Amino acid sequence: MLVFMIIFALVMFSLFLILPLVETILLPITFTIERLVSGVKTGYSLIELFSDPRLFRTYSTTEPVIVAQIGNTTLVNFIGWDFGVIPNTLIIASIVTSITTLLGLVVAFVMARYEFRGKLIMRVIAYIPLLMTPFVNAYVIKKLFSFDGLFSYIINTVLGIPLKINVDRMFGVILTQSMAFWPIIYLNIYSSMMMIDPSLEEQAENLGAKGFKLFRSITLPLSLPGLAAGAAVVFIFSMEDLGGPIAYGFHDVLSYSIYSNIKAAQNIGEVGAYVGALAIVLLALALSIFFGIKKYVSLKQYAMLSRGGRWMPRVRKPGLVGSLIIYLVILPIMLFTAMPQIGVFVTAFSVRWSRAYPEGFTLDHFANILVNPEVLSGLTNSLRYAAMATALIIVLSLSSAYVAARSKLHTLNEVIDLISTSPLAIPGLAIASGYIIMFTSGLFKDTFLDPLSSYGPWLLVVLAYTIRRSPFATRVIYAGLQQIHVAYEEAAMNLGASRLRTLATIIVPLLGLNVLSGALLAFVYSVAETSVSVTIGAVAAGQKPLTAVMLDFLTGGRLAGLQLAAAMAVLIVVTQLLIILVTNIFLKQRYAFIGV
Amino acid sequence: MTRVSLSKVSKKFGNVFAARDVELSISKGELFTLLGPSGCGKTTTLRIIAGFEYPDSGQVFFDEEDVTYTKPYERGTAMVFQNYALWPHMSVFDNIAYGLKIKKLPKEEIRKKVLEVLDLVGLRGLESRYPLQLSGGQQQRVALARALVVEPRVLLLDEPLSNLDAKLRVRMREEIRKIQRTLSITTIYVTHDQEEAMSISDRVAIMNQGKILQVGTPQDIYFRPKNTFVATFIGKSTLLQGTVVRKDADNVLVDIGSEIRVLGKLTGDSPLKEGSRAILVIKPEDFLVEPPQEPHNVIEGVVEFSMFLGSFTQLRMSVANQNLKVFVDPKKEVKPGDRFVVYVKIDDVLVFPRESEGEVLEVA
Ligand SMILES: Nc1ncnc2c1ncn2[C@@H]1O[C@H](COP(=O)(O)OP(=O)(O)OP(=O)(O)O)[C@@H](O)[C@H]1O
Ligand SMILES: [Mg+2]
Numbered sequence A: 001m002l003v004f005m006i007i008f009a010l011v012m013f014s015l016f017l018i019l020p021l022v023e024t025i026l027l028p029i030t031f032t033i034e035r036l037v038s039g040v041k042t043g044y045s046l047i048e049l050f051s052d053p054r055l056f057r058t059y060s061t062t063e064p065v066i067v068a069q070i071g072n073t074t075l076v077n078f079i080g081w082d083f084g085v086i087p088n089t090l091i092i093a094s095i096v097t098s099i100t101t102l103l104g105l106v107v108a109f110v111m112a113r114y115e116f117r118g119k120l121i122m123r124v125i126a127y128i129p130l131l132m133t134p135f136v137n138a139y140v141i142k143k144l145f146s147f148d149g150l151f152s153y154i155i156n157t158v159l160g161i162p163l164k165i166n167v168d169r170m171f172g173v174i175l176t177q178s179m180a181f182w183p184i185i186y187l188n189i190y191s192s193m194m195m196i197d198p199s200l201e202e203q204a205e206n207l208g209a210k211g212f213k214l215f216r217s218i219t220l221p222l223s224l225p226g227l228a229a230g231a232a233v234v235f236i237f238s239m240e241d242l243g244g245p246i247a248y249g250f251h252d253v254l255s256y257s258i259y260s261n262i263k264a265a266q267n268i269g270e271v272g273a274y275v276g277a278l279a280i281v282l283l284a285l286a287l288s289i290f291f292g293i294k295k296y297v298s299l300k301q302y303a304m305l306s307r308g309g310r311w312m313p314r315v316r317k318p319g320l321v322g323s324l325i326i327y328l329v330i331l332p333i334m335l336f337t338a339m340p341q342i343g344v345f346v347t348a349f350s351v352r353w354s355r356a357y358p359e360g361f362t363l364d365h366f367a368n369i370l371v372n373p374e375v376l377s378g379l380t381n382s383l384r385y386a387a388m389a390t391a392l393i394i395v396l397s398l399s400s401a402y403v404a405a406r407s408k409l410h411t412l413n414e415v416i417d418l419i420s421t422s423p424l425a426i427p428g429l430a431i432a433s434g435y436i437i438m439f440t441s442g443l444f445k446d447t448f449l450d451p452l453s454s455y456g457p458w459l460l461v462v463l464a465y466t467i468r469r470s471p472f473a474t475r476v477i478y479a480g481l482q483q484i485h486v487a488y489e490e491a492a493m494n495l496g497a498s499r500l501r502t503l504a505t506i507i508v509p510l511l512g513l514n515v516l517s518g519a520l521l522a523f524v525y526s527v528a529e530t531s532v533s534v535t536i537g538a539v540a541a542g543q544k545p546l547t548a549v550m551l552d553f554l555t556g557g558r559l560a561g562l563q564l565a566a567a568m569a570v571l572i573v574v575t576q577l578l579i580i581l582v583t584n585i586f587l588k589q590r591y592a593f594i595g596v
Numbered sequence B: 001m002t003r004v005s006l007s008k009v010s011k012k013f014g015n016v017f018a019a020r021d022v023e024l025s026i027s028k029g030e031l032f033t034l035l036g037p038s039g040c041g042k043t044t045t046l047r048i049i050a051g052f053e054y055p056d057s058g059q060v061f062f063d064e065e066d067v068t069y070t071k072p073y074e075r076g077t078a079m080v081f082q083n084y085a086l087w088p089h090m091s092v093f094d095n096i097a098y099g100l101k102i103k104k105l106p107k108e109e110i111r112k113k114v115l116e117v118l119d120l121v122g123l124r125g126l127e128s129r130y131p132l133q134l135s136g137g138q139q140q141r142v143a144l145a146r147a148l149v150v151e152p153r154v155l156l157l158d159e160p161l162s163n164l165d166a167k168l169r170v171r172m173r174e175e176i177r178k179i180q181r182t183l184s185i186t187t188i189y190v191t192h193d194q195e196e197a198m199s200i201s202d203r204v205a206i207m208n209q210g211k212i213l214q215v216g217t218p219q220d221i222y223f224r225p226k227n228t229f230v231a232t233f234i235g236k237s238t239l240l241q242g243t244v245v246r247k248d249a250d251n252v253l254v255d256i257g258s259e260i261r262v263l264g265k266l267t268g269d270s271p272l273k274e275g276s277r278a279i280l281v282i283k284p285e286d287f288l289v290e291p292p293q294e295p296h297n298v299i300e301g302v303v304e305f306s307m308f309l310g311s312f313t314q315l316r317m318s319v320a321n322q323n324l325k326v327f328v329d330p331k332k333e334v335k336p337g338d339r340f341v342v343y344v345k346i347d348d349v350l351v352f353p354r355e356s357e358g359e360v361l362e363v364a
Helices: A002-038 A046-051 A085-113 A119-125 A136-144 A150-158 A169-195 A198-206 A211-240 A243-247 A254-263 A268-300 A320-348 A364-369 A373-406 A410-424 A428-439 A458-483 A486-494 A499-527 A531-538 A546-555 A561-587 B042-050 B092-102 B107-121 B136-148 B166-183 B194-200 B218-223 B228-233
Strands: A065-070 A073-078 A163-167 A350-352 A359-361 B004-013 B016-026 B031-035 B057-062 B077-080 B154-158 B186-191 B203-208 B211-216 B238-247 B251-257 B260-266 B277-282 B296-308 B313-319 B322-328 B339-345 B350-353
Touching (some): A002 A373, A085 A119, A085 A169, A085 A211, A119 A320, A136 A243, A136 A546, A169 A243, A268 A410, A268 A428, A320 A350, A320 A561, A373 A410, A373 A458, A373 A561, A428 A531, B016 B211, B031 B042, B042 B186, B211 B218, B211 B228, B251 B277
Antiparallel strands (some): A350 A359, B004 B057, B251 B260, B277 B350
């Protein structure tokens, strides 16, 4: 039984994660070697990669801020730089990571160490940006920050200042991502801070430390594991984000380049190598961050020496200055970051958004999407794919969690643990590239795994969902397994039960709620998946999942496309909220958040 | 050197008193111990002195200065936490140097002082290790060194030895005592281990349910307990109940039933009078199997249970339908069911009124 589990997990991860990635890496390397050996260019090689002006430039083609004057109104256009695909990606990811880390740190500190009116509400607000409104949130922010948008309207019309602003291109992407990702860092730091033995801070106070010194020397260093884990996730998420670049038309980033080239993928030979070369860069960055952080975090994960003190979290009331900062700075910023999601809801129920803000109330968009054949097909496809993926995920996660928690072979545990959590860090676009390269040629060409074959991409999409979303379930199940004492199983086996029987009669009933919660989480995150959905999933018209349909509505110039996409996003958010509610009731814990 | 005094300090958590009208006066350079059962409020009292909790009422003084609401970082105390609270991200050196860096001492002086204190606690050479690489005893010494190096006005120790094994505990408490004497720092020591308290303290305060029941030297507490709680908490005494038959200047005669009468010593200004219910407190090791020279009681009963414990044999006797714990010479052969006579000096029997302060501990 254990052997079956090991084999199943290893086969799944090898075939649908490791091998595609390896092929992705090998393809451009092969071309490079051929090029170096024979001097003939057979395909896009790494040599082209480093001399391609699309990818690297030493200068920016745009001025970051452009100021213009129309009448007596000053127009300020924040567009950012353009240094080519790879520098752009890194600049965006670095700035987004810095902004979100700063905000996440401040909010985590306030939430973990202060007690004040409205704290619970603020903690709820911090979750709003995590609600999944694929692509639509980026469009909402773009509208809010255009020359005709709400902010310019407030500055210009309401306040009467002769100034209009527009945030676009690189700065638009940075703004969108920062607003969406900061809670990831906040939640990771917050949980780190809550783990700090209060006596460690009390001891420092006792020896004379206070205020910032106390924070610098004790609280911050002890929160670094959470900070690092959160920052790594944000950096990776930023690199693979498609919503921002598509909404702002900022195409010179890795994610968009991979996306557009896969979309154009008819002749895999040439394009495949280019995509592969880009995917290598993305993958190399993501993996080095993932492994680096994993190592760092495990080194610094100070098993707190012993817990003799009292475990009352150290919370105190903020003073006057503190209160002012909380209510006048932090709260407004948090509300600001919740605006895209709020905007998506408002948009979904509004008749039009042709001026500064959405206008009119209507339920028509919901009525329309429920009869629109494209939407209906996307919805049923997504539900079907997610359901099938979830079934596979249950088996896969049970297997990998069980092996990681129970196998007596130490290296095997570690390998399985590492592989099964790595999809959290591996960009979906790298997986999509790998699938295109591996399954559209050679051995798999024209089989049911080939997305370009007459079977269509559905099976590959299901498998991609399975691999990408399994870590959510694996972590929940693993956490549950660690609470079930091995002795329960040993007692059953001692009485003659086989491992399968033990699993069925002891483990699964005890783990039932964990498995259910993990499955629900995996399900909803599958429905909201974008990277594979809009690339591989979009190659056959009738098989597009919901997120691909949403993107079509946003980019396809359809009538009320934004409102209809927003209505679809509302459906996803409502499902997500229900599922998070259910898992929280079952497990009384938040496993729904994201970290390494 | 600082004198610490608490005046009418009370602190309630919900409806539990963690400190109740606590009056303490701790002299300069004294090693003063708070002793009491788990949950009686020792840690809370210590935390009030350190400034981590503010009392609901009452005041705390360091010398003449009222520090009741002074911030912990301005008090100049140094606390050794029960769990040591060593910072896992700092080396031994940095842990110890922390308080000195806060005081902005020059680097060279910090180095000198840290090395000196490492010598004092016998950890020279381990300064670049991290706390997780140390044994329990070494961690405890780092915590102590970190507190000592800042030359605090008051040293606060919260069960500093509770995480160590029995042997190390004995060695470390001797070291703490020695260092405290050498530096003569006013020290408040918290423990629930009475032997530890007896062995290192100048004076001991016995606490129960937030109240200070008695303050005195270890000898005072041991030989002259003021109530049954103190008497039973210290020395694991055994109890007998009865009714006062006669009372004179020093002694009381108590009828414990089955026509057995025991003469005991009156404690303090006891309100006992003829006919009132009384409790007799006797240390099990004070029972004799041969009649002594001095005036004594004779107690006869049936052995119910006997257990060989090495240096002595513990008996449980049934005397007038009450249980009595008796330690006898291990060479004496006693079997359950035997009738058995023991003797106890009148001076070794303490008599308390039945409704005395503090709860009566069940002593089997
Ligand atoms: N922060 C708190 N909130 C609520 N109750 C508390 C708190 N701190 C202490 N108590 C209660 O106050 C009482 C005294 O606690 P304290 O920790 O001072 O006891 P202690 O004598 O140190 O016990 P131990 O020997 O177990 O450490 C206990 O009943 C405890 O439950
Ligand atoms: Mg305590």
